[in-house]
Amino acid sequence: QVHLIESGGGLVQAGGSLRLSCAASERTFNSYAMGWFRQAPGKEREFVGAISWSGGKMNYADSVKGRFTISRDNAKNTVYLQMNSLKPEDTAIYYCAASPYGSSSSAFSSYNHWGQGTQVTVSS
Numbered sequence: 001q002v003h004l005i006e007s008g009g010g011l012v013q014a015g016g017s018l019r020l021s022c023a024a025s026e027r028t029f030n031s032y033a034m035g036w037f038r039q040a041p042g043k044e045r046e047f048v049g050a051i052s053w054s055g056g057k058m059n060y061a062d063s064v065k066g067r068f069t070i071s072r073d074n075a076k077n078t079v080y081l082q083m084n085s086l087k088p089e090d091t092a093i094y095y096c097a098a099s100p101y102g103s104s105s106s107a108f109s110s111y112n113h114w115g116q117g118t119q120v121t122v123s124s
Helices: none
Strands: 004-007 010-013 018-024 033-039 046-051 058-060 068-073 078-083 092-099 118-123
Touching: 004 092, 018 033, 018 092, 018 118, 033 068, 033 078, 046 068, 046 078, 058 068, 078 092
Parallel strands: 010 118
Antiparallel strands: 004 018, 018 078, 033 046, 033 092, 046 058, 068 078, 092 118
């Protein structure tokens, strides 16, 4: 069982930056692809970005390309989401997730371990 704990959320003004972290308990963390998803009030959970098990392949939603960057440190069992040029529409609860399939999939069904989420609020 992989336990995921997100941190780094908060309130930021539009145009600002935040870095989210997701720490995993699993010693085989480096065999999992990791993804970030978000859910805004009244909306379905949506894909933000993902990174392969090796960190060599990333995949981003069009809405965040060029603004968000995913990285991972397998030695620390941690994945990061650097968010720059934040917009009010980025306001959501952000979740990290682990996929045993190793690739940077955008498919919700590829992920079978989820964190509890961290709130990101971007004010205009």
